[in-house]
Amino acid sequence: MIKNAFSKTQIDRLGDRLKGGSHTESDLRLLDDYRRSFGEAYEAVVRTLRQRGEVPTGRLAKSTVSIAEKLRRESIRLSQMQDIAGCRIVVGNVVEQEQLVASLKTDFPGATLIDRRDNPSFGYRAIHVIAVISGKPIEIQVRSSLQHMWAEVSEKSSDVLDPTIKYGGGSDVWRNFLTVTSESVAACEELEKEGNAFYERVKKTVAELAAHEELEKKANAIYETAKKADAALPELHEFGHELQELRASLEGLKGDLEGHEQVNQETRRKLVRLRNVIADLLSRAISDLDKLKGEKQ
Amino acid sequence: MIFLIEYNRSQGRIVTFRDFDDSQRREAEDARLGIELDLNRKGIDHEVVLLEAASKDALHRTHQRYFADLTGLLKSAGGQNEWAGRWEEKGSGVDSR
Numbered sequence: 001m002i003k004n005a006f007s008k009t010q011i012d013r014l015g016d017r018l019k020g021g022s023h024t025e026s027d028l029r030l031l032d033d034y035r036r037s038f039g040e041a042y043e044a045v046v047r048t049l050r051q052r053g054e055v056p057t058g059r060l061a062k063s064t065v066s067i068a069e070k071l072r073r074e075s076i077r078l079s080q081m082q083d084i085a086g087c088r089i090v091v092g093n094v095v096e097q098e099q100l101v102a103s104l105k106t107d108f109p110g111a112t113l114i115d116r117r118d119n120p121s122f123g124y125r126a127i128h129v130i131a132v133i134s135g136k137p138i139e140i141q142v143r144s145s146l147q148h149m150w151a152e153v154s155e156k157s158s159d160v161l162d163p164t165i166k167y168g169g170g171s172d173v174w175r176n177f178l179t180v181t182s183e184s185v186a187a188c189e190e191l192e193k194e195g196n197a198f199y200e201r202v203k204k205t206v207a208e209l210a211a212h213e214e215l216e217k218k219a220n221a222i223y224e225t226a227k228k229a230d231a232a233l234p235e236l237h238e239f240g241h242e243l244q245e246l247r248a249s250l251e252g253l254k255g256d257l258e259g260h261e262q263v264n265q266e267t268r269r270k271l272v273r274l275r276n277v278i279a280d281l282l283s284r285a286i287s288d289l290d291k292l293k294g295e296k297q
Numbered sequence: 298m299i300f301l302i303e304y305n306r307s308q309g310r311i312v313t314f315r316d317f318d319d320s321q322r323r324e325a326e327d328a329r330l331g332i333e334l335d336l337n338r339k340g341i342d343h344e345v346v347l348l349e350a351a352s353k354d355a356l357h358r359t360h361q362r363y364f365a366d367l368t369g370l371l372k373s374a375g376g377q378n379e380w381a382g383r384w385e386e387k388g389s390g391v392d393s394r
Contacts, residue, residue: 023337025334025337025338028330028333028334028337029330029334032326032329032330032333036326039322046349055350055351055355057348057349057350057355057356057358057359057360058348058349058350059346059347059348059349060299060322060325060326060347060348060349061326061329061346061347062346063344063345063346064333064345065306065342065343065344065345066344087349088359088360089359090358090359148359149370149373149374150374152361152362152365152370152374153367153370153371153374155362156309156361156362156365156366156367156370157367159306159307159309159362160306160307160308160309160366160367161367163306
């Protein structure tokens, strides 16, 4: 059965014994229980990271040697240590690193960010995100590939050359090498960021240009239409003139037609009168003829 | 996968390497404690760590320090970065053992 509840005093006293190198077997068992109590929080963090497609390498428990060294090196108490359990993610470059860290801030609200890029720890540059799950801190180390390579070299040289190298010690030659290379990595990554910012600006400009080209196409189409209309203006003017003449002609024709109608009606009236006259004449002639026939008989 | 590593820092080499399935976490933790207790009895100061990675390759990528020697690490860095390559050409002047 893993013990999950530990008093702060109990843990800090254990830390004191580890720091002094006077720890017993039961201390190691207590430390083991304490480390295992971070298991659920660790699982929750790693699960979240995997769900977002990251491939972290988890460190289920910080080694006893590393814990003891940290307690000796820093004024920290064991109960305050934030990297008992954690994981590491190595991304391609500093731009990806910043994007990932921004996402982690959303995934783990209230997480603490330790950005060791602007203020490197003896040349060590990385971002550490401390997510707290159910009161247990879990450290997520986010390194760019360059920062990671530097850290690997620094750690390995601390292992095999001088344990103090990692914390600013060691020979002048090696310390100078680590300092210069760390600064080179920083400069390289600054360029990476500038390059990325430039790329983003270019991408934005290209998008703006594309939008502009679309507008230009529309403007050209309008211009072409206007140009065609402009070319057609004299013809239209001529046409308008002809139209006016035609209208005038039509008006004249209309007048003529109206005149003709009047003439026609007058003619018809004359014709009717003429027919009536003729009818009278015929009627009178027939009457006169009948009279003559009667006189002869 | 879970990997149990016992590492001799001063020699820069792995002493014990074991892997476990993800379902064997408890066994891995017990094995880690067993090694620590044993080392403590013998007075040996080795680093004993449990790491969890998608594969052994993934573990090598994020924790090269356990697997490569310093020269190998510098060569690896030099292969990808001009700064390390230049340093190697000049020579570090330090014996990495």
